[in-house]
Amino acid sequence: MSTQTATHVRPRARTLAPRQIVLSVLGPLTALVGVTWAIAQPYRITLLHPYDQGFWWLFVQPPLWILLAGLAFHLFVARPLIEDLDA
Amino acid sequence: MQPPAEHVHWMFATGFLLLGLFLLAEAVAGEEVWRRRRWRAYLWPSFTFLMGIFMWPVMTFFTNSTIHMVAHGAWAQVMMFAGAAELGLVRGKLTNPLWRLATPLAFLVSGLAFLLHEQNQWLFQRSSFLHHFLGWTLVIGALFPLLRALRPRWALANAGFALVFVVVAVALYADRDLAPVFGHLSPLAGQPHR
Numbered sequence: 001m002s003t004q005t006a007t008h009v010r011p012r013a014r015t016l017a018p019r020q021i022v023l024s025v026l027g028p029l030t031a032l033v034g035v036t037w038a039i040a041q042p043y044r045i046t047l048l049h050p051y052d053q054g055f056w057w058l059f060v061q062p063p064l065w066i067l068l069a070g071l072a073f074h075l076f077v078a079r080p081l082i083e084d085l086d087a
Numbered sequence: 088m089q090p091p092a093e094h095v096h097w098m099f100a101t102g103f104l105l106l107g108l109f110l111l112a113e114a115v116a117g118e119e120v121w122r123r124r125r126w127r128a129y130l131w132p133s134f135t136f137l138m139g140i141f142m143w144p145v146m147t148f149f150t151n152s153t154i155h156m157v158a159h160g161a162w163a164q165v166m167m168f169a170g171a172a173e174l175g176l177v178r179g180k181l182t183n184p185l186w187r188l189a190t191p192l193a194f195l196v197s198g199l200a201f202l203l204h205e206q207n208q209w210l211f212q213r214s215s216f217l218h219h220f221l222g223w224t225l226v227i228g229a230l231f232p233l234l235r236a237l238r239p240r241w242a243l244a245n246a247g248f249a250l251v252f253v254v255v256a257v258a259l260y261a262d263r264d265l266a267p268v269f270g271h272l273s274p275l276a277g278q279p280h281r
Contacts (some may be wrong), residue, residue, distance in 0.1 A: 055088070060097050065101045066101070077109065080127075
């Protein structure tokens with residue numbers, strides 16, 4: 001009877017081509033720009049001081065929108081594209 | 088309930104940022120890989136068309152002079168025209184390669200609309216500066232879609248085309264209803280907002 005419960009998993013070495021690297025950093029880099037802007041101008045994030053703000057000032061938050069745009073691009077466009085480059 | 092004008096500019100800035108990212112990704116991956124999934128081929132032309140549609144309510148509700156309204160109307164029309172032409176080319180409904188000139192034409196018309204409807208000098212206030220800046224960016228930047236139309240697989244033309252949209256996005260994010268530019272604000276412009 002074997003007491004060895006750990007199974008060997010073959011390491012999956014994956015080398016990214018330069019084009020894949022560029023694609024994989026585009027979204028996070030965009031998101032980082034949004035975060036940097038939010039830190040540089042925190043008063044632009046009205047969610048941090050929401051009282052007496054109208055709907056549009058609470059809804060349209062450019063630094064957060066850049067962050068979301070970067071993440072959405074990475075998840076829904078860049079990732080499938082990187083997979084297609086692999087194929 | 089209407090958003091302030093600067094908010095509308097920021098929303099469009101986000102649209103242009105996404106457009107720039109899509110095109111940059113296409114330039115990096117190459118047209119063949121980009122079109123491997125059918126929906127992706129339609130992504131940026133339909134996005135451009137949609138932004139053109141959204142420009143109409145901006146023209147209707149946010150313009151305070153005739154020349155302003157004409158400029159926004161021109162942007163709405165050329166964005167829809169360029170988007171529709173690119174959609175037709177991708178779908179194969181349009182086969183004449185001259186349709187590829189729709190996008191450089193849209194850039195040129197958009198740039199001229201910016202330059203012609205700005206009545207003040209560069210440093211009058213921030214929006215004046217941005218109008219001049221965006222106008223020249225689009226007029227000079229029209230070279231990239233033109234080169235792309237002539238040599239569709241040229242990576243430099245494709246990357247330049249994408250980056251023009253990113254520059255437009257940055258400029259639109261910098262827009263404020265009334266604010267100084269590089270420390271300059273004409274007393275005729277009024278009191279700066281927050």
